[in-house]
Amino acid sequence: MGELLLSEDEQFEMRQFYLTELEKAERKVRHLRSVLGKLNVGEIESAVENSKMVGPKVTTDIEPTTDIKKPRRKRRKKRGRKSLWGNFIIKLLKEKDRPLTYNSVIFSAIDRFNIPEDKHKNVKQAITNSAFRLRSVNDKIDTFGLPGKKEKFLCLKGWFKENGELKEKYTAMIVEDSTE
DSSP states (O other): OOOOOOOHHHHHHHHHHHHHHHHHHHHHHHHHHHHHHHTTOTTHHHHHHHTOOOOOOOOOOOOOSSOOOOOOOOOOOOSSOOOSHHHHHHHHHHHHTSOEEHHHHHHHHHHHHTOOGGGHHHHHHHHHHHHHHHHHTSOOEEEEEOTTOOOEEEEEGGGBOTTSOBOHHHHHHHHHHHHO
């Protein structure tokens, strides 16, 4: 077998890794012995003694030669590109400063981005999904509907009172839209 050439730092890291693994294994064996002892299993010693592995005694009093920091765990990035529709919805609501229906947001997007007719269905789905995400995950918008009407209006969270009712200014705008 070939000779393994490792720097002092690499040797230290390997020693530390295997020592922690050995400690974990010993803790697990102690736990297993205690559970088996509570279960009154008498053959523990003979089974364990026969399977003991013989190896060199390992000491843990090794000092590193350099200051080694534990590598930080890398966070996975979210896959795919960020959706532009969430930002578009918020920006549009702030621009208009009034509650908007899903259809008005969709038609505004189609006009603003010159989206061809064959992509209208995709835009509608994307805006609906983004509005759901803004409402449930990000908690930036909420919907409001008039009693007896199916149509919902998208509203920014700041447009609501503490008790969850829409402020009078914005309620009046919704009522005006529904009478037209």
